[in-house]
Amino acid sequence: MRCGTIFLLLGTVFLLAGCRGPVVMINGEPVEVLTPKEELELACTARSSLVRSKILTPEEKAVIKEKDPEVRIVYSSSRTGDATISWQLPGRWVAVFIRGTFFTPSAQWMMKIRDNQPEWLDLRGQKPAPRKKK
Numbered sequence: 218m219r220c221g222t223i224f225l226l227l228g229t230v231f232l233l234a235g236c237r238g239p240v241v242m243i244n245g246e247p248v249e250v251l252t253p254k255e256e257l258e259l260a261c262t263a264r265s266s267l268v269r270s271k272i273l274t275p276e277e278k279a280v281i282k283e284k285d286p287e288v289r290i291v292y293s294s295s296r297t298g299d300a301t302i303s304w305q306l307p308g309r310w311v312a313v314f315i316r317g318t319f320f321t322p323s324a325q326w327m328m329k330i331r332d333n334q335p336e337w338l339d340l341r342g343q344k345p346a347p348r349k350k351k
Contacts, residue, residue: 238296249295251319260286263302263313272330277306296320308333 238252251259263286268278281304292298296319303312310331317324 241292243292246294248292250292251290251296255320256288256290259300259315259319260288260302263315266326267304267311267313267328270328272328273311277309277311280304280306281311 238249238255240247240249242248264281267273267281273281284304286302286304288300288302290298290300297317298319300315300319301312302315303310310333312329312331314327314329315324316327
């Protein structure tokens with residue numbers, strides 16, 4: 218019985234050790250990053266929250282369900298940083314931002330929707346500033 222418990226414990230340790238993400242060097246420090254599977258899980262969670270929102274149209278939700286998002290992650294330390302998961306929709310850009318330690322309750326999630334309309338400044342009524350004389 219004791220031998221079985223030891224094997225179970227060792228198996229759990231090896232399993233958890235295998236679940237660690239890859240380590241990369243950032244500013245000379247080793248930083249554990251998310252695995253591709255974990256990045257996909259973040260994207261799936263973002264997709265799910267957008268599909269449940271009342272802000273998007275059914276057509277936009279259909280595009281989000283079908284289209285793969287663009288995922289960008291900037292790490293500040295191990296498994297911590299800023300992630301942007303975004304979709305380019307017809308006429309709009311939709312993104313979910315995640316800040317903090319990923320996969321923890323303290324991570325902050327925020328959604329942003331931006332219309333693709335360019336912002337134009339109307340400068341017709343303004344006069345140029347007078348030149349200074351030397």
